[in-house]
Amino acid sequence: xxxxxxxxxxxxxxSAILLGIVMLAPSLIIPAYIxxxxxxxxxxFDAMAFTSRYYSYILSPLxxxxxxxxxxxxxxxxxxxxxxxxxxxxxGEDFIATVYISIPVYRSATEMGDDEKLDxxxxxxxxxxxxxxxxxxxxxxxxxxxxxxxxxxxxTITMTENEEAELQSHDAPKxxxxxxxxxxxxxxxxxxxxxxxxxxxxxxxxxxxxTGSKEYEASSLAQQKAxxxxxxxxxxxxxxxxxxxxxDLLRFVEPEYLIPISTVxxxxxxxxxxxxx
Amino acid sequence: xxxxxxxxxxxxxxxxLFGFIALPALGKGILYDIGLLLLIITALFIIAMNWxxxxxxxxxxxxxxxTFRPAKDYTINxxxxxxxxxxxxxxxxxxxxxxxxxxxxxxxxxxxxxxESKMIGAPEAWERMxxxxxxxxxxxxxxxxxxxxxxxxxxxxxxxxxxxxxSRAMQNNSSETAVTEIxxxxxxxxxxxxxxxxxxxxxxxxxYVETTAIGVSEKASLDALTSQLxxxxxxxxxxxxxTTRIIGRELYSLFNFNFSIPTEFKQLTAMFDQQS
Numbered sequence: 001x002x003x004x005x006x007x008x009x010x011x012x013x014x015s016a017i018l019l020g021i022v023m024l025a026p027s028l029i030i031p032a033y034i035x036x037x038x039x040x041x042x043x044x045f046d047a048m049a050f051t052s053r054y055y056s057y058i059l060s061p062l063x064x065x066x067x068x069x070x071x072x073x074x075x076x077x078x079x080x081x082x083x084x085x086x087x088x089x090x091x092g093e094d095f096i097a098t099v100y101i102s103i104p105v106y107r108s109a110t111e112m113g114d115d116e117k118l119d120x121x122x123x124x125x126x127x128x129x130x131x132x133x134x135x136x137x138x139x140x141x142x143x144x145x146x147x148x149x150x151x152x153x154x155x156t157i158t159m160t161e162n163e164e165a166e167l168q169s170h171d172a173p174k175x176x177x178x179x180x181x182x183x184x185x186x187x188x189x190x191x192x193x194x195x196x197x198x199x200x201x202x203x204x205x206x207x208x209x210x211t212g213s214k215e216y217e218a219s220s221l222a223q224q225k226a227x228x229x230x231x232x233x234x235x236x237x238x239x240x241x242x243x244x245x246x247x248d249l250l251r252f253v254e255p256e257y258l259i260p261i262s263t264v265x266x267x268x269x270x271x272x273x274x275x276x277x
Numbered sequence: 278x279x280x281x282x283x284x285x286x287x288x289x290x291x292x293x294l295f296g297f298i299a300l301p302a303l304g305k306g307i308l309y310d311i312g313l314l315l316l317i318i319t320a321l322f323i324i325a326m327n328w329x330x331x332x333x334x335x336x337x338x339x340x341x342x343x344t345f346r347p348a349k350d351y352t353i354n355x356x357x358x359x360x361x362x363x364x365x366x367x368x369x370x371x372x373x374x375x376x377x378x379x380x381x382x383x384x385x386x387x388x389x390x391x392x393e394s395k396m397i398g399a400p401e402a403w404e405r406m407x408x409x410x411x412x413x414x415x416x417x418x419x420x421x422x423x424x425x426x427x428x429x430x431x432x433x434x435x436x437x438x439x440x441x442x443x444s445r446a447m448q449n450n451s452s453e454t455a456v457t458e459i460x461x462x463x464x465x466x467x468x469x470x471x472x473x474x475x476x477x478x479x480x481x482x483x484x485y486v487e488t489t490a491i492g493v494s495e496k497a498s499l500d501a502l503t504s505q506l507x508x509x510x511x512x513x514x515x516x517x518x519x520t521t522r523i524i525g526r527e528l529y530s531l532f533n534f535n536f537s538i539p540t541e542f543k544q545l546t547a548m549f550d551q552q553s
Contacts, residue, residue, distance in 0.1 A: 008285060015292050023299040032304045039303065039312055043296060043319040050289040050323045053282060054330055054526045058345070069352075070345045077348035078536040089537045096537040109400035121396035129478045132422035134539050140415040141407060202407065209537045253535055255362055255369035255489045258413045264367055264491055 004056035011049035018042035078253065085245045086219045087253065094211050097218035099226040100244040100252055101206040103127075103233055123236050130232045133225065136207040142251060144199045145260040153191045160184045198263040205244065205252060206233070286327055293320045331357075331525030347532055354495070358524045359502055360532045361495055370498035371489045372506050373523040373531045376416065376513050377482075399516070406512045412505050414488040419534070421542045423479040432470050439463045481542065485523065485531060486513070 019042045022035045030038070052059055061070045078087045081097070089096045109117060128137055164180045208225045212218030226243055233241045250257040296316045303312045325333055335357040338344075345353040352361045359370045443459045473479060488505045492498030510520045523531060539545045 008288075012288055012292060016295060019292065019295045019299045023295075023302050025302075027302075027304070032308050035303055036308050036311060039296070039299065040315060042292075043315055046289055046292040046296075047319050047322050047326075049292075050285055050326055051330075051334075053285050055334065057526075057529070068342050068344065070343060072345055073348050074346065075349055077351070077533075087536060091537070096540070098537045109404045112400065114397050117397045117400050118393065121399050125396075128418055128420045128482065129422065129480050131420065134419060134421040134542060134545055136534070136538050137418045137420065138415050140413070141410060142413045200411075200413070207538055209540050211540050255371055256364045256367075258489050259369065259491055261365065261367070 004052050004054075007052040007056050007059065008049050011045045011052060015042045015045035015049060018045065080249065081215070081219055083219070083245075084249075085243050086222055087249060088215055088218065091211070094213055095215050095218040096209050096211050097215070097222035098207060098209045099222045100249055101208070101226055101230055101233070101241050102244050103204045103206065103237065103241050104239050105204055105237055126236050127233065130236070131208070131225075131229060133208070135229065137204070138207065138252070139202065139204050140252065140258075141200050141202050142258045143260060143263050144201045145263075146194060146199065147260070150191065150194060153187060153194065157184065157187045157191065160187060203251075206241075207252075282327070286323070289323050290320065293323070331527065334526070335524045345529075347529060351532070353529065353532070354499065356524070357528055358522060359499055360528065361498065363495075366493070368492050368495050368498035369489050370492070370495075370502040371487060371532075372502045373528060374486050374506055374510065375484065375521045375523060376486045376518045377484050395517075402516050406515060410508070410512060412488065412490065412508075414486060414505070414509060417485050417487065417534075419483040419485075419538065419545070420480050421482075421545060423481055423542075425473060425479060428479045429470065429473055432466055432473070436463060436466045436470065439466060481545070483545065486520070487531070 018038050021030070022039050022042065025035070027035075048059060057072060058070065061072055065071065078089045078098075080086075081088055086097045086099050089098070107120065109120070112120060160180060160183055164177070164184060167177050167180055206226075206229055208222060208229060210218055210221035210225055212221055223243075230241045230243075233239075244252070247257075293316060296312075296319075300309060300312050300316070303309050322333075338357055339355050342355050344355050345357075347353055347360065350362055350364075353359070354361060354370075359372045361371075362369045439459055439462050443456065443463065446456050446459060486509055488502065488509060490498050490501035490505050492501050506522060513520055
């Protein structure tokens, strides 16, 4: 706020001085064609002064950089705290720590009666009204990164194939062999269907931030706020919420984790198909 | 309009007034006419900035092709309606739109009965909507608790004013429509007071939807983003939600919210006004 008020006052004073020059300077010293240029500059400064209320973050680089691609910041927008459970950002002299809390709610409206639906909607209302400080509640639909799951399936298939080979070499009973072959067919079908398309996952989480003059101060304040929220969430839904840590955090922050690179080709071809259709 | 904005508007318009006083110094002739025209344009620009700043600013940046880098690896396009990140030759375009889900509950005249049926239908409507969406998106509710006593006092003040309006309308034999309108407003205010009396906590909320689209070029990702936002708009319309695509400074604020949210309610209200 101080930033834009300073800029506003500066621009408005310059504008007033320039208009004063136009008004008071004798035409012999400053000819009329120079005065109109000063007049235009004064009006530009006036317009910029009012614009600075919301756009001071742009006006300042605009004055300094004089180019079409304005660099507002060249730094990473955040960094992960050493503990891995908080993301940090610098704001002026202070640090802002942000904590993400996962809410593991796995209920579906299709399994609910009217009373349960009303109860669930009221629980959501209570959740939103939980905090006194600004808190963000998010539901995120994101593309699953199935690479590790597919790898696990492949390993299971290899193990089952080994099991089948062993049974065959030991002349095992037919029903036992059939059971293993059935299991193998099941895993292969699952691998086929999973590899064909991409799947989505739905997550619900809370974001809360705190400011501090030191990194650890901001982090501990944010963690404290998060713990208070977690106890409230636990009592509303009866589930154990948890603080999201490590690379899981990036899914809520970075777009490339929202759409994993391994699924990009499929999605682009889907988009092209849709456009063609 | 808040007080600060009003003061800034006033000062900016005083400068325009100074400009009118300075006009004769330009002499009589073409320079005078140019000066007059510029004064009118500047005054109109300032007034327009007051109401539609986001649209006006995005029009200016589009016209001059100005783009921004809000942080390392990110770019805000010249239309100021998307944040783009390039990773390994793939462009990720992120866009936002407002989606105020709860607004109807507080505007409704017959709130409690209306609310109940809407709340019963909400979980299923939400699930149906999510099932029909085949791209990633986030639905955010940014909420902050408000001072109960302050809100109650404000509502009581508003009710007293409406009562005064009603008595004046009755004395002046105003039309039935005007009286009904005042009674309707009183009933809405009363329902809000009743809800607070019943223990409901007043909260301020900003709700918005965020979606990310991908493409092999910036244009492809932006086209995909527009189509995703259109689809989301269609899906959210089933939930009786007003949606507006966010552009300009609010897009920049929402981009920053990915990494930290405001810690005070004042900061929130200073950032959002017209689009949210």
